[in-house]
Amino acid sequence: MSTVFPEAAPADLATRLGSVRAGISDAARAAGRDPADITTIVVTKFHPLALIEELYALGVRNVGENRHQEAQAKAAELVDLDLVWHFVGQVQGKKARQVRAYADVIHSVDRASLVTALGSDESNIDCFIQVNLTDDAARGGVGPLDLPALVDKVLATPGLRLLGLMAVAPISVSEGPEEPRRAFARVRELSAQIRLQAPAATALSMGMSQDYAAAVLEGATHLRIGTAITGNRPVLG
Numbered sequence: 121m122s123t124v125f126p127e128a129a130p131a132d133l134a135t136r137l138g139s140v141r142a143g144i145s146d147a148a149r150a151a152g153r154d155p156a157d158i159t160t161i162v163v164t165k166f167h168p169l170a171l172i173e174e175l176y177a178l179g180v181r182n183v184g185e186n187r188h189q190e191a192q193a194k195a196a197e198l199v200d201l202d203l204v205w206h207f208v209g210q211v212q213g214k215k216a217r218q219v220r221a222y223a224d225v226i227h228s229v230d231r232a233s234l235v236t237a238l239g240s241d242e243s244n245i246d247c248f249i250q251v252n253l254t255d256d257a258a259r260g261g262v263g264p265l266d267l268p269a270l271v272d273k274v275l276a277t278p279g280l281r282l283l284g285l286m287a288v289a290p291i292s293v294s295e296g297p298e299e300p301r302r303a304f305a306r307v308r309e310l311s312a313q314i315r316l317q318a319p320a321a322t323a324l325s326m327g328m329s330q331d332y333a334a335a336v337l338e339g340a341t342h343l344r345i346g347t348a349i350t351g352n353r354p355v356l357g
């Protein structure tokens with residue numbers, strides 16, 4: 121018997137993509153929603169360019185990255201593909217203009233100084249404000265109490281178009297199946313509040329590999345899905 125284990129074949133990628141798409145359709149139907157209203161972003165961080173090309177061949181057009189240098193290099197290499205690049209990681213102020221140059225959508229706007237750094241008089245970029253649902257500031261995102269002021273700041277800054285709110289469900293050891301759904305319900309409530317300030321900011325970027333069905337039930341419009349589609353991320357040395 122062979123002891124050589126081949127790399128995952130593209131067929132496996134197609135199978136995983138297909139089952140996630142089916143899972144999203146099921147969740148949308150259960151929520152009485154049209155699956156076409158949900159954008160699935162495949163998060164390709166740590167994976168090679170070839171994986172993005174395979175995804176493209178399978179019809180994927182929205183990809184997500186969370187590290188600036190990696191994202192910048194990939195977007196430059198694949199500039200000829202008709203891809204929408206979503207930046208989902210924390211943005212350093214001094215890198216903001218560079219991220220803006222290749223990203224189509226930034227999901228992680230979380231502080232006033234970053235809004236200032238991202239502003240532009242020349243062009244518009246779509247963005248989400250990231251909300252932190254935990255007490256741990258290191259996880260990124262603005263706390264719910266500081267959200268209204270940040271919304272005002274984005275609205276007052278030229279060059280940014282606010283699509284809505286982004287969040288990551290908190291990790292909890294005792295997490296039951298209802299946990300992510302409760303977290304996403306909080307984001308939906310915050311979204312209703314900020315629409316009094318920003319009526320056009322209706323989108324909700326929430327839901328990952330483990331919790332996308334719960335996110336769809338709570339109104340997610342943008343899912344950020346990595347491993348359930350790509351397989352495990354290569355471990356970096």
Ligand SMILES: *Cc1c(COP(=O)(O)O)cnc(C)c1O
Binds near residue numbers: 186208329344
């Ligand atoms: C990596 C990442 C994802 C995707 O995570 P999976 O669990 O692999 O689906 C989604 N959102 C953000 C912000 C990420 O960094």
